[in-house]
Amino acid sequence: MKDLKDILYRVSLTATIGNMDKKVNGLAFDSRKVSKSDVFVAVKGTQVDGHDFIGKAILQGATVIICETLPTEVLDHITYATVSHATKALGIMASNYYESPSSKLKIVAVTGTNGKTTTATLLYQLYMEMGYQVGLISTVENRINEQVIASTHTTPDALSLQELIQKMVEAGCTHCFMEASSHAIVQERLSGLKLMGAVFTNITHDHLDYHGTFDEYIKAKKMLFDRLPKDAFALTNADDKRGMVMLQNTQATKQTFGLRFPADFKAKILTNSIEGLELDIDGKQVWFRMIGEFNAYNILAVFGTAVLLGEEEEEVLMQLSKVPGAQGRFDKITIAGVTAIVDYAHTPDALENVLKTIQGVRTGGEQVITVVGCGGNRDKTKRPIMAKIATNLSDKVVLTSDNPRDEEPMAILREMEAGVNPVDFKRTMVIEDRREAIKTACVLAKPSDIILIAGKGHETYQEIKGMKHAFDDRKIVKELLNLIHNS
Numbered sequence: 001m002k003d004l005k006d007i008l009y010r011v012s013l014t015a016t017i018g019n020m021d022k023k024v025n026g027l028a029f030d031s032r033k034v035s036k037s038d039v040f041v042a043v044k045g046t047q048v049d050g051h052d053f054i055g056k057a058i059l060q061g062a063t064v065i066i067c068e069t070l071p072t073e074v075l076d077h078i079t080y081a082t083v084s085h086a087t088k089a090l091g092i093m094a095s096n097y098y099e100s101p102s103s104k105l106k107i108v109a110v111t112g113t114n115g116k117t118t119t120a121t122l123l124y125q126l127y128m129e130m131g132y133q134v135g136l137i138s139t140v141e142n143r144i145n146e147q148v149i150a151s152t153h154t155t156p157d158a159l160s161l162q163e164l165i166q167k168m169v170e171a172g173c174t175h176c177f178m179e180a181s182s183h184a185i186v187q188e189r190l191s192g193l194k195l196m197g198a199v200f201t202n203i204t205h206d207h208l209d210y211h212g213t214f215d216e217y218i219k220a221k222k223m224l225f226d227r228l229p230k231d232a233f234a235l236t237n238a239d240d241k242r243g244m245v246m247l248q249n250t251q252a253t254k255q256t257f258g259l260r261f262p263a264d265f266k267a268k269i270l271t272n273s274i275e276g277l278e279l280d281i282d283g284k285q286v287w288f289r290m291i292g293e294f295n296a297y298n299i300l301a302v303f304g305t306a307v308l309l310g311e312e313e314e315e316v317l318m319q320l321s322k323v324p325g326a327q328g329r330f331d332k333i334t335i336a337g338v339t340a341i342v343d344y345a346h347t348p349d350a351l352e353n354v355l356k357t358i359q360g361v362r363t364g365g366e367q368v369i370t371v372v373g374c375g376g377n378r379d380k381t382k383r384p385i386m387a388k389i390a391t392n393l394s395d396k397v398v399l400t401s402d403n404p405r406d407e408e409p410m411a412i413l414r415e416m417e418a419g420v421n422p423v424d425f426k427r428t429m430v431i432e433d434r435r436e437a438i439k440t441a442c443v444l445a446k447p448s449d450i451i452l453i454a455g456k457g458h459e460t461y462q463e464i465k466g467m468k469h470a471f472d473d474r475k476i477v478k479e480l481l482n483l484i485h486n487s
């Protein structure tokens, strides 16, 4: 049991009712997860309002309620406290509950439309190579050193986040690299977290369904930098149109990276091939296993972060050249001369980058066959744009399902098709079943051709109408290429 007052340390309360000298058990913001003597924090969500579940939380055993507005009926044996931002309060309370874990290790958060998982994972792999104990919080997985903990979100909710960091501290981690999604920033999942630094990769079209306008989306990302403390660093991509905007109001030390504009961390691409990248960084020529110009940016972000955290430049470059990168990001499988690339490109910008990279590393007359879909219950405006990019930059395209979620798969596909130029209809197919779509690409491919399977990367399931079915692009394409080309 803990003292309620300790959990409320630094939370600005606007009013209180009842006994504040209480001992409490745990903390919850979901009434379904409340146990005896817990504090329940009522949060206004996108679907429902947590304030409607205060009664239920009390029935489940909550003895303290933190809320923005008091319920009409207050009970004698319950303590109530009001706050102006329940989500902000939740983060601070979670940090207090777990005894401020983020002040016991160095945390760097990475934000941006694309490249968060890649950058955070490269940092994790680099620091592991350098012999540190390291934590990772990412879309693909969370890690405490070698231990893998399944990930449900790109950035976990405030309570799970503080608990995870506390486990990292317990395991002896000195560093933690994490992704900060724009949803997480707006929903204050990072409230109460002490950061050593934040990195901005880039910003392009995504999530307009949630943020409403591109300006609001930019503001969400910028909030991460606005809230950094003075002793942290803010590292931004100088080549991104919005890179400098991120640093406008930060108190942190401003640092930049880039390939084009003047920057603190600069590189020149010497070789960009299907085998990897050769970069000139500060006069040193180094090979990396990652492919494509966009990965040169990710590498620079990682290099800059490590140097700003106090590592020695040469050591960083030497170790970084060994690391494999994140799963499902430009994963290359070659069978019987056909190369399949599985990539998590699920935004217009990412798809364009990956296809341009493939165009750039093509050596002869290979065909590029792209299999791509768009997720359901997500930003609809990207659908026609992604189909257009796929047809513009590929020889043949198979439009298929991604995770249709609750939407009708064919309705999503019709929205994608609307972006295809009529002159490209002949080389564009629509096959709803993703496995059949991959199979068609494998049948169409001749030796030396390249198949790009975009959108799902590391995912091992397909979500259709609330059900997650086992589905792994990498396994399926391997099996089909072997069946079609090796038998």
Ligand SMILES: CC(=O)N[C@H]1[C@@H](OP(=O)(O)OP(=O)(O)OC[C@H]2O[C@@H](n3ccc(=O)[nH]c3=O)[C@H](O)[C@@H]2O)O[C@H](CO)[C@@H](O)[C@@H]1O[C@H](C)C(=O)N[C@@H](C)C(=O)N[C@H](CCC(=O)O)C(=O)O
Binding pocket: 029, 030, 031, 032, 042, 043, 044, 045, 046, 047, 048, 049, 050, 051, 053, 152, 153, 154, 155, 156, 157, 158, 181, 182, 183, 184, 187
């Ligand atoms: C749209 C969105 O971001 N939703 C997130 C949000 O939930 P919400 O606001 O919709 O919650 P709600 O269902 O309205 O409920 C409001 C409150 O009532 C409580 N409640 C609800 C029901 C009940 O019976 N009792 C109860 O107490 C809930 O616990 C909650 O506190 O807060 C929840 C807790 O943190 C998240 O799990 C949930 O993520 C949903 C599942 C989700 O799919 N989120 C995606 C879009 C997301 O966050 N993605 C980003 C990555 C995006 C990217 O960059 O690619 C991520 O960080 O993963």
Ligand SMILES: Nc1ncnc2c1ncn2[C@@H]1O[C@H](COP(=O)(O)OP(=O)(O)OP(=O)(O)O)[C@@H](O)[C@H]1O
Binding pocket: 112, 113, 114, 115, 116, 117, 118, 119, 139, 154, 179, 201, 202, 294, 295, 297, 298, 328, 329, 330, 343, 344, 345, 346, 349, 350, 351, 353, 354, 457
């Ligand atoms: N720096 C970058 N700039 C543009 N595109 C990139 C960059 N890095 C990776 N990509 C492309 O974007 C895809 C997603 O990359 P990654 O998973 O690293 O991004 P993310 O920001 O974590 O995405 P999410 O928002 O889904 O968590 C990759 O599969 C690749 O195609």
Ligand SMILES: N[C@H](CCC[C@H](N)C(=O)O)C(=O)O
Binding pocket: 139, 154, 346, 374, 375, 376, 378, 402, 403, 455, 456, 459
């Ligand atoms: N973090 C992203 C992942 C999208 C991946 C794609 N496969 C999809 O399902 O749309 C999101 O939740 O929007």
Ligand SMILES: [Mg+2]
Binding pocket: 116, 117, 118, 138, 139, 140, 154, 179
């Ligand atoms: Mg990610």
